[in-house]
Amino acid sequence: MxxxxxxxxxxxxxxxxxxxxxxxxxxxxxxxGELPMEVSDLEDEIEGLVTRINRLDATVKELSNEVASYEAKKKESEMLIERYEGQMDNVKNNREYEALMKETEMQRLSIQLADKKVGIAKRELEGKVETLNATKERKEGKAAELVTKQEELKGIITKTEKEEKKLRKASTSARKDIxxxxxxxxxxxxxxxxxxxxxxxxxxxxxxxxxxxxxxxxxxxxxxxxxxxxxxxxxxxxxxxxxxxxxxxxxx
Known part of the structure; x- marks a missing residue:
């Protein structure tokens, strides 16, 4: 029919x-309102900040190790200079003396280079630490903002969830008649x-x-x-x- x-x-x-x-x-x-989008944007931003913090943490550790390495080399050179200068009192000829002088000069140059490298690494380290702290502070602020937005959205959803489900079901049903x-x-x-x-x-x-x-x-x-x-x-x-x-x- x-x-x-x-x-x-x-x-x-x-x-x-x-x-x-x-x-x-x-x-x-x-x-x-814009709460669902704002919550999503904040979650994305926090995720990005966490990634940046992890990268900065790794860089800070790398630079700290670099500073420690150059300072260790400097200390080693200082110890060698002290040893060479002690040996100069017991040289038997000019050739041995000149050889020790040459080694001493090389270690002094090594100390100068280490000082320069330490200075560069420390300045970079200082900048990275400052950026890291600022990024952590921003992340904490955004995390607090996210909690507030999530609670606000949750409150609205709690109040409207039952009614919204009922309406969406009614909408689906009404569409079947058209x-x-x-x-x-x-x-x-x-x-x-x-x-x-x-x-x-x-x-x-x-x-x-x-x-x-x-x-x-x-x-x-x-x-x-x-x-x-x-x-x-x-x-x-x-x-x-x-x-x-x-x-x-x-x-x-």
Whole structure:
């Protein structure tokens, strides 16, 4: 048996009903505001800061080891100089003396080089430690901010979770009563506007979505509910207030 097509008035009522449910879901999303995105952004930022802290920690350790290594080389050279100078008192000829002088000079040059390397490494180390501390401080601040945002979002979700689940279930159910062609048009128009309105009533001779004037002839056709008609300006589906009234009564 062929399926009997719904009257236009029922199609319009189904669309309006879906719009009412989706608008209530939108209100919950507005209540959440930018919190979900802010929480996600903070989590990403903290993850990036942790990665940076780990890199800086590794660099600080590397530079600290570098400083310790150069200082050890300097100490070794100082000990060698002391030994060579002691040996100079017991040389037997000029050749041995000159050899010890040459070794002593080489160690002095080694000390100068070590001092230079230590100075460079310490300056770099100081800068990295300063950056590391600032990054840790920033991470702590962002972590505290994240906790606040998460608690705020959790509070809203706790208050609205039951209602939101109920509404989303109702939206899914309402969509099953609407043919695919109309659903696609509904979704397309709904996604085009920030307020998510795709189905609106004619109020005070104007479109309830964009508030532009609706011509008298179009108003008449809308009131008859024999066609699915759209606003000439914004493309939203227009319905008569008589279709909206049963939903208004239910809301009360």
């Amino acid at each position: 062929a399926q009997v097509e719904k009257p236009i008035v029922e199609k319009l009522r189904d669309l309006y009903n879906l719009q009412q449910v989706d608008s209530k879901i939108d209100q919950i999303e507005i209540l959440k 043919e695919e062609r109309l659903l696609k048009a509904y979704d397309r128009t709904r996604s085009s506007y920030r307020n998510g309105l795709s189905v609106v009533t004619v109020e005070r001779n104007s479109c309830g979505g964009c508030f532009n004037a609706v011509p008298p002839q179009l108003q008449l056709e809308v009131s008859q509910s024999k066609k699915i008609l759209a606003c000439e300006h914004c493309g939203r589906i227009l319905v008569d207030t008589s279709i909206a009234e049963p939903e208004t009564a239910k809301a009360k």
